Amino acid sequence: MARSSFLFTSESVSEGHPDKVADRISDTVVDLFLAKDPEARVACETLTTTNRVVLAGEIRGKGIWEDGGWAPGVEAEIEAAVRAAVKDIGYEQDGFHWRTFEFSNHLHGQSVDIAVGVDSTDTKDEGAGDQGIMFGYASNETPELMPATLAYSHRILRKLAELRHGGDTRLEPDAKSQVTLYYEDGKPVRAASIVVSTQHAKGLTQAQVAEVVKPVVAEVLPDGFITNETVWHINPTGIFEIGGPDGDAGLTGRKIIVDTYGGAAPHGGGAFSGKDPTKVDRSAAYAARYLAKNVVAAGLADRCTIQLSYAIGVAQPQSVHVDLHGTGKIDEAVLERELPQLIGGATPRAIREHLKLNKPIYARTTSYGHFGREPDADGGFSWEKTDLVEKLQALA
CATH class of the missing domain: 3.30.300.10 (GMP Synthetase; Chain A, domain 3)
Known part of the structure; x- marks a missing residue:
């Protein structure tokens, strides 16, 4: 009980915590590339430390990485965008200054093995970029339905x-x-x-x-x-x-509980920042929050946790699990059957298309939570909409 x-x-x-500086830089790179090519593939990791920023990871995209190398001018754009992000946060200190930190870019082309798994499946729908489990959560404790x-x-x-x-x-x-x-x-x-x-x-x-x-x-x-x-x-x-990177080194993806539900709900383990929306670590976690929030907003439960799971290269989710924590006004099995259908079967492409995720909307997510935010007019935080309420109430 x-x-x-x-x-x-x-x-x-x-936003000035060293790990959050790293997240902001990684998602600045994601936004830069998605603005050039909405189908870009990005996995950008960032290290920050005393007067130094290092990028590493794998990328591809039209006008970005072609024929085994950078498109003209892109490397300079990356550095300029990274410095602008650090300036916006407010770092003009002796130990970490947006103008003077040493910058190293070790991003390179995406593995062909990963590319094949994501882009080509028997169903002709793109597969998940990796295996994994993702959780979404909502609670009526606050108006934004967050802990x-x-x-x-x-x-x-x-x-x-x-x-x-x-x-x-x-x-x-x-x-x-x-x-x-x-x-x-x-x-x-x-x-x-x-x-x-x-x-x-x-x-x-x-x-x-x-x-x-x-x-x-x-x-x-x-x-x-x-x-x-x-x-x-x-x-x-x-x-x-x-403080900041001068006091402690920062890495992308080390604040996943801060990014999600503050420990009030499970976390699958995958970070969000630095990843384009084909990565289900990001997109499916957003979809799970979207569905859970709509369940609570519809009055079907006071609390809702949803788990989705995926296999690399496979489009369909491996499982859908709903837990209403004893507060539900609907059979959880009904939600497990019906919720994926409200977002096109919850395949990676269906999620991206339903939530319109192929946009440069991610740098803004890196501070003060990916969830519990107001949807933006340009599509940012689209997973915070409650536009499924009427359809869900019709199920009860």
């Missing part, structure tokens, strides 16, 4: 970033947050503890940082969540002047 009263914690990291602990952790850092981008010179790009909530009868009711560590300007005291952070947290959390019993840890080490 599920517990009704408990503590639960989720964390977030800012409250993660939603609030993201919002705290977004608000701090808005202050910094708005000219607050006390803050620097690297930051982390962690929210622990107490749940009663399965619903969040108050904050047990708040942890925020933010890089700051030289000479600021812990108390001065708290003067910036506490009003932001108070604005983000619902009224009454902060009480006299709430425990605060703001820059608990006392000083955080050296």
